[in-house]
Amino acid sequence: MANSPLLAPLRRLRRNAVVLAGCATLGYLLLPNLVVLLFSFNDPAGRFNYQWRAFSTDAWTDPCGVADMCGSLGLSLRIAVLATLIATAFGTLAAFALARYRFRGGGLANALIFLPMAMPEVVMAASLGTLFLNMRVGFGFTTILIAHVMFCLSFVIVAVKARVMSMDPRLEEAARDLYAGPVQTFWRVTLPLAAPGIAAGAMLSFALSFDDFIITQFNAGSSTVTFPMFVWGAAQRGVPVQVNVIGSAMFVIAVAIVLGGRLTANRRRKS
Structure with a gap:
């Protein structure tokens, strides 16, 4: 009975349960992106792109066919790139300081770091808007950039x-033992070891900044429209297919970057 052929599939299922659960979870997470990609090739009958009608590549050949959409997209990309560069530079320096040094108030600083992550976005958005109003700062590109960096x-x-906390300090000590100076040790040893974390933080910052709506809505003013704000406004009268095209393109680019980084890491590991 223990060697019954009927029990073999059950044993295989039990051995691969974790893999199957992971694949099911990944498929569930990717399903909305696949729907967006599919409907980017749709030719809707009316203003709403909710039902499949016919295959068409018109939206892909003319992604800027909707007025002001590419302008808002360019604005979101500029803000996301600048916010990513500034946040990555200052965040990396702060991370090294918190991970490598002990100073008075370090525990409080570590606790305060999690406040923007735990705080509801609408609270932060209203607080920043109040701050800019009290300081009499005009709403627009600058206020959005400051909010996104924050x-x-x-x-x-x-x-x-x-x-940084997972890095082996003996590697840097070995570089110093081999007469490498502080600058050379940083560029040749410390920075390459910390690069995966820096890249992960930068990619996360770009995605969060490009995708943000609530904080941007409170701090954009009346004349500045980012891509998420454009999509929200267009949803009131029908989302154009070009929105699906932009979303699909961003998804494909993100997947390509992740896969490229993974392949590069595998090559370096093998070499």
Whole structure:
């Protein structure tokens, strides 16, 4: 009975239960992206792109066919790139300071880092809006950039700090024993070891900044429209197919970057 052929599939299922559960979870997470990709090739009959009608590549050949959409997309990309660069630079420095040094108030600083991550976005958005109003700062590109850098910093610090704390300090000590100076040790040893955490924090910052709506809505003013704000406004009268095209393109680019990084890491490990 123990060797019954009927029990073999059950044993295989039990051995691969974790893999199957992981694949099912990944498929569940990717399903909305696949739907967006599918409907980017749709030719809807009306204003709403909710039902499949016919295959068409018109939206892909003319992604800027909707007025003001590419302008808002360019604005979101500029803000996301600048916010990522600023947040990654300052967040990396803060992560090294918190992970490598002990100073008065360090425990409080570590606790405060998680506040922007745990705080509801609408609370942060209203607080920043009140701050800018009291300081009489005009709403627009600058206020959006400051707000995005503020909430991206925490994610960069957490990602880089986790990487720095897992680094083996003996590698840097070995570099110094081999007469490498502080600058050479940093560029040749420390920075390459911390690079995965820095890259993860930068990618997370870019995605959060590009995707943000609530904080941007409170701090954008009346004349500045980012891509998420454009999509929200377009949803009131029908989302154009070009929105699916932009979303699909961003998804494909993100997957390509992740796969490229994974392949590069595998090559380096084998070599």
